[in-house]
Amino acid sequence: MSFLSSLFGTKSQASDKITILDKREYANAITGNKVLLVDVRTSGEFNSGHIKKAINIDLFNAANFQKSFEKLDKEKPVYLYCRSGARSQKAAKKLVGMGFSKIYDLKGGYMRWS
Structure with missing residues (x-):
């Protein structure tokens, strides 16, 4: 991605399906x-603590994640969501690859x- 496209917000296909929301x-x-x-x-x-009503699907357990x-x-x-946002971004990109189209990340x- 060039400097100008990043500056003016050119979106990739994946980012059209992933929305990052603040708290x-x-x-x-x-x-x-x-x-x-x-x-x-x-x-x-x-x-150790999670958002109420969340389910746990560990990104690092690849077979279970996919299944x-x-x-x-x-x-x-x-x-x-994840601890700081890095894993959930990776998970979001995987989900786009699996065909999900409405993904929201904390x-x-x-x-x-x-």
């Missing part, structure tokens, strides 16, 4: 709505949430 936007989107809320951290991290998301409706919005991850 307030994310909270508004998931509160009172039936959404698929996925924590992509390890089970140990998840058990778990293959069972889900690709047309429904998916809300992802900016700053669980560290910003708590």
Whole structure:
């Protein structure tokens, strides 16, 4: 990506399907709505604390990650988060590759949430 395209916001196909939300936007989107809320951290991290109603699908457990998301409706919005935002961005890109089209990621991850 060139400097000018990054400056003026040229989006890739993947970024058209991934929206990064700040804490307030994310909270508004998931509160009172039936959404698929996925924590992509390890089970140990998840058990140490997570957002209410989140399910844990560990990005680092590749076989389970793939299998778990293959069972889900690709047309429904998916809300992802991790510790700081790096893993959830990787997970979001994987989901785009699997055919998901409405992916929301928590900016700053669980560290910003708590």
